[in-house]
Amino acid sequence: MAKKRENCNSFPPQWQALWAERLIAWHRVSGRRNLPWHTRDPYRIWLSEVMLQQTQVTTVIPYYERFVAAWPTVEALAAAPLEAVLAAWSGLGYYARARNLHRAAQQIVRTWRGAWPHDPKQWAQLPGVGRSTAAAICAFAFGTRAAILDGNVERVLVRLFGIATPLPDSAVKRQLWQIAEALLPESNAAMPEYTQAQMDLGALVCTRGTPNCARCPVVEWCAAYAAGNAAALPQRKARAPVPEVDWTLRAYRCGTRYWWVRRPSQGIWGGLWTLPHADEPPPPGTWQHTTTEALPPHRLTHRRLRITIEEWTTPPHLCYDSDSPAAGRWASARDALAWWGLPRPLAAWAETRAVS
DNA sequence: AAAGCGTGGGT
DNA sequence: TACCCAAGCTT
Numbered sequence: 001m002a003k004k005r006e007n008c009n010s011f012p013p014q015w016q017a018l019w020a021e022r023l024i025a026w027h028r029v030s031g032r033r034n035l036p037w038h039t040r041d042p043y044r045i046w047l048s049e050v051m052l053q054q055t056q057v058t059t060v061i062p063y064y065e066r067f068v069a070a071w072p073t074v075e076a077l078a079a080a081p082l083e084a085v086l087a088a089w090s091g092l093g094y095y096a097r098a099r100n101l102h103r104a105a106q107q108i109v110r111t112w113r114g115a116w117p118h119d120p121k122q123w124a125q126l127p128g129v130g131r132s133t134a135a136a137i138c139a140f141a142f143g144t145r146a147a148i149l150d151g152n153v154e155r156v157l158v159r160l161f162g163i164a165t166p167l168p169d170s171a172v173k174r175q176l177w178q179i180a181e182a183l184l185p186e187s188n189a190a191m192p193e194y195t196q197a198q199m200d201l202g203a204l205v206c207t208r209g210t211p212n213c214a215r216c217p218v219v220e221w222c223a224a225y226a227a228g229n230a231a232a233l234p235q236r237k238a239r240a241p242v243p244e245v246d247w248t249l250r251a252y253r254c255g256t257r258y259w260w261v262r263r264p265s266q267g268i269w270g271g272l273w274t275l276p277h278a279d280e281p282p283p284p285g286t287w288q289h290t291t292t293e294a295l296p297p298h299r300l301t302h303r304r305l306r307i308t309i310e311e312w313t314t315p316p317h318l319c320y321d322s323d324s325p326a327a328g329r330w331a332s333a334r335d336a337l338a339w340w341g342l343p344r345p346l347a348a349w350a351e352t353r354a355v356s
Numbered sequence: 357a358a359a360g361c362g363t364g365g366g367t
Numbered sequence: 368t369a370c371c372c373a374a375g376c377t378t
Contacts, residue, residue, distance in 0.1 A: 052374040059364060059373085093362025096377075130376050150374050170357075199374055208372060209367060236371080240359095268361070301361055344363065 015221050020185035020194050026217035027197035030204065032057075036064055038196075042116040042141040043074045046123075049133045050097050057203075063092050078105035083340070086271050090341025095270050100128030118142040131177075139195040143188035147180035148195055149173075152202020158234040159206060162223030166235040206230075244304040249275040251311045252283055258353075259283045260336055261328040268300065273340040275309065276328065283328060287312040298345040307345055 035057065037048030047067060051060045066088055071077040077085070082102050089098035104126040117123065118141075123134035131149070138144035157176050158167070165172050185194050205212050211230050213219050224230040252259035261276045263269050276282075295307040333353035336342060342350055 049374060050376095054362085054373055054375055056364075056373050091363075093364090094376085096361065097375095100376085128376065132375065136374065148374075151372070152374070155372095168358090195374095203374085239370090270361085298362095300363080302359075303361095 012221075015218075016183060019183050019218070020190060022217045023197040023201060024185075024190060024193050027193055027200055030215070031193075031197055031200040032204070036061060036068075040141055042137065043077075044068060045140045046129070046137050047077075047101070049136050050101050050128055051092065053097060053133065054094060055092065059092070063089070074105050074108050077102065078109040082271070087339065087341045090272060091344060091347065095272060097128055099265065099271060100126075103127050104129065116141065118144050120144060120146045136195060139191040143191040145184050145188060145191060147177065147184055148198065149177055149180050150199065150202075152199050152206070153180060155208065155234060156198065156202050156206045159211070159224035159230050160218070160222050162227055162229075162233070164233070164235055166237045168237065242299070242302060242304050244306060246306050246308070248278040248308045248310060250278050250280075250282070251275050251309050252285075252287060253311055253313050254283075254285070254330060256332050257330040258333060258336070259328050260331055260340075268303070269343045272343055273329075273336060274343060274346050278310065281327070282312070283330075285314040287314050293349075295345050295349060305345070309349060 035048075037044050039045065048060065048064055051064055051067075067077075070084075070088060071080055080102070082099065085102045086095065086098050089095060092098075107126060118138055120131070120134035120138045123129050123137055124131055129137070135144075135146035135148045136150075138146050139148070154167075154176060157163075157179055158172075161179070163172060163175075185191065201216070201218075205216050209231065213222070213225050213230060216222065216225075219225050222230065224233050250259075259276065259282075260273045261280065263272050263274055265271045289310055289312050291311045293309045293311070295309065298305040298307065331339065333350035337347060337350050337354060341347065
């Protein structure tokens with residue numbers, strides 16, 4: 001439909017008609033192809049899109065392969081215990097994605113019953129699927145004409161139009177969505193490769209640090225290139241300093257086993273197994289403090305964690321399994337890693353205790 | 357609307 | 368080093 005093009009007049013029509021053609025032609029020669037999720041299976045595309053949120057391709061690949069092997073269909077994923085899904089996700093970060101993925105799988109099985117909708121609006125009602133992810137899924141799986149706006153597209157468009165407003169900025173965001181929709185190709189058949197081409201242009205050519213404008217298929221239309229400031233865009237608002245947080249965790253050790261607890265489902269490392277905080281109730285027994293160890297500082301997006309681990313022990317004949325299994329579980333460091341995975345800093349700590 | 361949410365890699 | 372960024376979403 002030409003309707004969407006009428007209400008966006010911020011760029012010249014003489015090149016807007018060629019935009020998708022140029023990107024697709026470039027992608028055929030220089031784009032990324034044969035990634036594991038390049039399929040028409042909506043389940044696998046959805047899974048990959050969620051994993052790829054704020055996460056690089058090379059990081060995702062091994063996780064994706066393990067997920068597909070463990071749960072080849074959405075029905076299998078929906079039937080899995082959440083704990084198993086979180087374990088498979090551990091190390092990938094942003095664990096709300098795993099919880100949402102699991103909930104969404106159950107929603108899909110229950111409400112869609114094997115009939116995948118081709119409308120991004122329906123996908124966007126699933127937990128963990130926003131506007132851009134929904135559009136990418138439908139474009140790849142069904143050729144739906146829907147615009148994505150990820151970090152790549154944002155950077156490309158900001159440079160293309162020489163937008164100097166510091167980001168994030170809601171007005172600019174709205175404008176970019178409008179432009180992205182206006183630039184869509186006419187045909188459904190072009191959508192999968194067009195969508196991949198946009199992502200690849202940002203990831204391979206129009207990169208953050210030193211964009212390779214010499215290899216850009218649309219450089220002649222780029223305002224930032226013309227002004228010689230492509231590398232300086234997009235501008236960013238200053239960020240608030242990241243607060244430091246001190247956590248004291250306790251490694252209650254009974255023989256070779258430690259006492260593990262599950263974190264609340266909200267907040268940092270939601271739903272993952274870790275060592276308990278010092279102010280949490282200890283397992284049954286009489287405990288004595290032995291050693292204190294500081295882990296290397298761990299940086300999260302909005303916190304800088306300084307974790308201290310106190311080891312506490314008890315004579316082996318005085319510790320026993322809890323009567324209330326919900327409180328925590330005993331496991332060796334090796335088993336904890338194998339069964340649940342652990343947040344990165346705890347996984348590193350556990351590995352030092354798992355040898356021998 | 358702005359803050360919260362992981363981790364690995366690049367400069 | 369200390370940022371920034373990566374196929375963003377949720378509240």
